[in-house]
Amino acid sequence: MRRTHATHLRVFSGTAALLAAVGSVLVGGSAGASSSKPPLVIGISMSLSGDFSPLAAPELNGYQLWAQTVNAHGGILGRQVVLKIADDASNPTQAVTNYQNFISGDHVDLVFGPFSSLLTIPTAPIAKRYGYAFVEPSGGSPTIFNEHLDNVFFTQPAPILSSGDEFANYILSLPAKDRPKTAAYPTVDDPFTSPIVTEIRDRLQAAGIKTVYSKTYSTETVDLSPVIAGIVAANPQLIVSGTGGADAVAEVKGFIQSKFNPKFLFFTGGPNDPSFKTQVGASNVDGIFSTGDWFYQDKTAGNAAFVQAYVAKYGGTPATIDSAAAEAYAAGQVVALVAQRTGKVDNATIVKALHKGTWPTVEGNLSWTANGSPKGEDIIVQWVKEQLAPVYPPHAAVTSPITKPPWGG
Amino acid sequence: MHLFAQSIIIGVLIGGVYALLASGMTMMFGVTRIINFAQAMFAIVCAYLSYSLFTHFGIDPFLSVAILMPVMFLFGYGVYSFLLRRLGKAGPAMALMVLFALGIGAQGVTDLVYGTNPITFTPSYANDSWVVFGFQIPAVRFFAFVMAVAVLGAFHLIRQHSKLGRALRATSQNPAAASLLGVDVQRMSAVATGLGFAAAGAAGPIYGLIFPFTGNSQYDLLSKLLTVMILGGLVSMPGVIIAAVFLGVVESVIAATLSPDWSSFSFLVALFIVLMVRPQGLFGGHRVQGALW
Numbered sequence: 001m002r003r004t005h006a007t008h009l010r011v012f013s014g015t016a017a018l019l020a021a022v023g024s025v026l027v028g029g030s031a032g033a034s035s036s037k038p039p040l041v042i043g044i045s046m047s048l049s050g051d052f053s054p055l056a057a058p059e060l061n062g063y064q065l066w067a068q069t070v071n072a073h074g075g076i077l078g079r080q081v082v083l084k085i086a087d088d089a090s091n092p093t094q095a096v097t098n099y100q101n102f103i104s105g106d107h108v109d110l111v112f113g114p115f116s117s118l119l120t121i122p123t124a125p126i127a128k129r130y131g132y133a134f135v136e137p138s139g140g141s142p143t144i145f146n147e148h149l150d151n152v153f154f155t156q157p158a159p160i161l162s163s164g165d166e167f168a169n170y171i172l173s174l175p176a177k178d179r180p181k182t183a184a185y186p187t188v189d190d191p192f193t194s195p196i197v198t199e200i201r202d203r204l205q206a207a208g209i210k211t212v213y214s215k216t217y218s219t220e221t222v223d224l225s226p227v228i229a230g231i232v233a234a235n236p237q238l239i240v241s242g243t244g245g246a247d248a249v250a251e252v253k254g255f256i257q258s259k260f261n262p263k264f265l266f267f268t269g270g271p272n273d274p275s276f277k278t279q280v281g282a283s284n285v286d287g288i289f290s291t292g293d294w295f296y297q298d299k300t301a302g303n304a305a306f307v308q309a310y311v312a313k314y315g316g317t318p319a320t321i322d323s324a325a326a327e328a329y330a331a332g333q334v335v336a337l338v339a340q341r342t343g344k345v346d347n348a349t350i351v352k353a354l355h356k357g358t359w360p361t362v363e364g365n366l367s368w369t370a371n372g373s374p375k376g377e378d379i380i381v382q383w384v385k386e387q388l389a390p391v392y393p394p395h396a397a398v399t400s401p402i403t404k405p406p407w408g409g
Numbered sequence: 410m411h412l413f414a415q416s417i418i419i420g421v422l423i424g425g426v427y428a429l430l431a432s433g434m435t436m437m438f439g440v441t442r443i444i445n446f447a448q449a450m451f452a453i454v455c456a457y458l459s460y461s462l463f464t465h466f467g468i469d470p471f472l473s474v475a476i477l478m479p480v481m482f483l484f485g486y487g488v489y490s491f492l493l494r495r496l497g498k499a500g501p502a503m504a505l506m507v508l509f510a511l512g513i514g515a516q517g518v519t520d521l522v523y524g525t526n527p528i529t530f531t532p533s534y535a536n537d538s539w540v541v542f543g544f545q546i547p548a549v550r551f552f553a554f555v556m557a558v559a560v561l562g563a564f565h566l567i568r569q570h571s572k573l574g575r576a577l578r579a580t581s582q583n584p585a586a587a588s589l590l591g592v593d594v595q596r597m598s599a600v601a602t603g604l605g606f607a608a609a610g611a612a613g614p615i616y617g618l619i620f621p622f623t624g625n626s627q628y629d630l631l632s633k634l635l636t637v638m639i640l641g642g643l644v645s646m647p648g649v650i651i652a653a654v655f656l657g658v659v660e661s662v663i664a665a666t667l668s669p670d671w672s673s674f675s676f677l678v679a680l681f682i683v684l685m686v687r688p689q690g691l692f693g694g695h696r697v698q699g700a701l702w
Contacts, residue, residue: 054524189670217669220629222620225419225547226664226672232545234411246527246621257538257547279529281536407536 007300028309040079040345042067043086045114045123050090056115056323059137060085061314062328063112069309070332071260076339081332087139090118090287095119097116099126110135110347112331117141124152134372137182137327141192145373150352151347152356152372155330156293157364163291163378164196164240167266168203170380170392170401171238180264184213186227186251187242187268189226196268197242204238212236221247228254236334238264252280252288254406265404267288272381274319274388283408285383290399293378294326295390301360319388330361337361364396415544416665418553423549424657426615428650430630431637432561433608436568437485439581439644440601443504447512448609449631454515456622460528470530470614471556477610478560485606489599497674501566512631516624526623535618545551553615556697560611561650564604568646577601581644629673636680641692648692 015199044063047056067081075081084106088095095114102108103126104259113120113136120139128151135153140160144152156167171179183204187197194216205211213234217227224247231239232255239262240328241251248270255261271290272277283407294300296307296318306329307318337360338353339345358365367375380392434448443534445451455477462468462476493504537548568574579587580597588594616622616630637656641649656676664672683690 054526153532160547186669205631215669217664218673219662220667220673222626222629223419223660224665225550225668227418227669229412229415229419230665233415246529249527249529249621253536256536258545259538259540277528279531281531283534349532356445 006092009376012343026092031186036156037075037077037079039082039083040076040110041082041106041108043099043108043111045084045088045095045098045119047090047103047119048085048087048113050088050211052115053120056090058322058324059115059328062137062325063312064324064334065306065313066329066332068313069305070336076336076345077343079345086265088114090116090119092119092302095269096126099123101131103127103130109345110335110350112328113137113139117144120144121147124149127151131347133335133347133354135136135331135350135354137331139325140303143368144405145371148371150355150370150372151351153334153366153368154372155327155334155361155366156378157292157366157374157376158378161195161374162197163293164200164266164268166377166380166392167240167289167291168200171204171209171264172207180209181205182210182212182234182236183232183238183240184231184262185211185215185234185240186213187216187248188221188244189216189218189243190242193242193244193268198239200240200266204240217247219244224250225254227251228258231255231261232258235260237355239266241265241267241272243267244272249276249279256258256280256284259407261406263404263406266291272388273385277383277386282386285386287383287402289380289382289391290388292323292379293330295379295381295388296321296324297390298362298364298379299398300362300364303362306362326362329407330363330366333361334359334366350398399401411543412665413662416618416661418546419550419665420658420661421654422547422554422657423619423661424654425554426619427448427633427637427657429608429611430639431558431613431634431649431653432564432646433605434613434634434638435641435646435649436564436577436608437602438638440577441489441493441501441504441598442613443501443508443602444635444638445602445605446505446509446631448605449634450512450515450624450627451481451606451609451673452613452616452630453521453627455543455626456617457519457523457528458530459617460523460530463530463532469532473614474556474560474611477614478607479607481610482603482607483668484603486599488606489602490595493602494570494595514626516627519624523624525623525625527623528617529621529634530618531592532618535585549618552650553619553625556615557612559597560608564608567604573600610618633676636676639690640679640683642690645690645692648690652691 046060047053063083064101067083071080086098088098099111102111111132113134114123115138117139120136121143125132128149134151137155138155140156184202185197187194213231248267267290270344271288274356275283276350310321338350342349342353358367364376379390379396381388382391384399391397393401416431430452434445437445458477459470459473463470534548539546576592576597579592580594585593588678637649637653641652656679659675661670663675
């Protein structure tokens with residue numbers, strides 16, 4: 001359940017032409033249902049091919065599941081939802097073209113956001129230009145919010161750069177005797193990652209936790225063993241590591257090999273992916289912290305039904321549902337809620353309504369600042385008894401944080 | 410001081426893997442004058458194949474080397490015989506481009522088959538390590554180093570103490586003269602290409618055991634291998650081995666003691682300095698005829 005911001009992965013896009021040729025228009029829900037009202041057509045540019053296609057697939061699943069669910073309950077204000085989806089090949093230029101076509105050519109009723117910040121940044125202004133609301137699930141870059149577009153609504157609880165705040169809150173909530181005295185802060189040089197670590201470091205340093213290691217490694221770094229050797233030599237009680245996934249696995253393996261077991265171990269990304277357990281070994285995961293915006297155990301609005309429906313439709317288990325699906329589902333939920341509360345589902349009403357109040361979704365109770373940045377907080381998770389569980393803040397926790405046990409080997 | 414020494418150990422161990430991969434490129438280049446721009450990707454392909462053998466059949470990655478080396482030898486032999494040989498008149502530059510294209514194509518296939526999420530091996534000994542005189546020796550890296558040394562030793566024996574090796578060396582030194590003496594130069598070129606590919610077959614599973622990898626890993630690896638080759642003198646096998654270990658140590662020490670951000674850059678700095686000061690490489694006796702730079 002990793003974050004869905006733009007990644008550095010590269011995917012061979014040989015299937016792009018094939019996918020594009022298929023037509024890339026997918027219909028969500030039963031458009032032909034017996035309704036005398038016209039369908040509510042929602043245009044979405046989606047990375048069906050190209051670099052982001054494997055990562056964007058859960059987002060598409062989430063959109064389609066929402067459409068299916070809402071149509072099964074009579075649609076929105078009696079109108080069946082039809083998703084008009086066009087492939088952007090993970091290309092910002094194509095994404096812009098898609099939204100221009102949706103709005104000025106197809107005259108869709110609404111649009112939802114594409115996958116990743118990279119594609120959201122150039123497309124949100126298009127929607128703004130034509131007066132469309134831009135409810136978007138995966139564009140969390142500060143660049144988007146710095147545009148000060150009042151039509152943008154990011155359907156995650158917190159901006160990505162704030163995702164470590166709750167971990168700092170957790171550490172600072174501990175009694176002084178239980179707090180770590182020293183900390184290490186390795187981080188990958190990534191605009192979505194290193195600021196999270198810096199924020200945590202600044203707060204913990206100010207609280208008296210001594211920094212004994214703080215270094216940045218490039219995204220191209222393959223061999224992390226020298227970094228690990230440096231951390232081990234510094235002997236910190238707490239490690240806050242800015243990671244994307246594979247580097248978290250490498251660090252854990254390195255710590256195990258070095259027989260170094262810190263008291264607290266937090267990664268910004270990696271352990272929040274269900275496959276992490278397989279990669280580092282089940283006996284080594286307990287006690288490791290990470291963060292995220294959604295987890296299948298969340299007690300949020302409609303989450304249990306969403307999880308059940310998702311597994312029924314796409315297979316797998318609740319634990320394997322990618323948070324991108326929930327984020328997309330939440331985008332649909334807020335629009336449905338606007339219609340329910342106002343009796344309207346036009347763009348002006350959506351923009352006006354979403355700037356007021358809170359909106360309960362599977363991602364939690366969402367509310368936004370004037371520039372579309374969410375006002376909430378992310379969740380801190382920890383591996384407890386080999387299961388990933390929300391542990392902080394207390395209102396979102398399903399269990400209490402545990403003390404990190406020794407490595408299982 | 411302890412960290413400095415520990416980082417040297419780490420560098421030596423990983424340098425052995427670089428040496429194995431680069432030695433395959435050197436072996437091929439020495440005879441064919443073709444730089445195998447697909448060497449890194451073929452190693453990654455072998456890492457993927459080893460991963461499949463491990464996950465589906467329980468074959469240990471180190472044992473998979475015994476399967477992948479002969480397979481890659483035959484593949485390399487075939488690539489030279491049916492592809493590179495036919496490009497003869499177009500020159501090494503065209504062959505280089507064809508191999509680079511092969512590498513890109515191979516990445517497309519691995520991305521489609523395995524996806525683009527990093528792959529990690531988890532054999533039972535993946536996290537084992539020993540403490541020797543206070544220094545950590547990760548078992549996987551140690552075994553990888555031993556395997557690399559063993560394969561390099563086998564290559565050395567073939568090259569220096571066999572009839573085939575003499576023919577390879579003769580072809581490398583003077584193809585025309587070798588041909589006059591009855592050496593089948595084209596066959597030797599195919600054999601050298603096969604041995605170069607076999608090195609990728611040996612190093613791929615080892616690389617995959619140590620590092621998480623994707624198809625994209627080829628680019629970082631390729632840049633390192635080219636640096637090692639140039640530093641080592643392109644055709645000097647001992648030079649390439651020493652250069653690989655040297656660069657592995659430099660990379661590790663800089664990462665541990667200065668900044669990890671600078672470690673990858675150290676390869677490029679070394680490449681720049683060598684090209685400026687001694688373009689034939691530290692261990693190259695003369696400028697290589699037919700080389701591309």
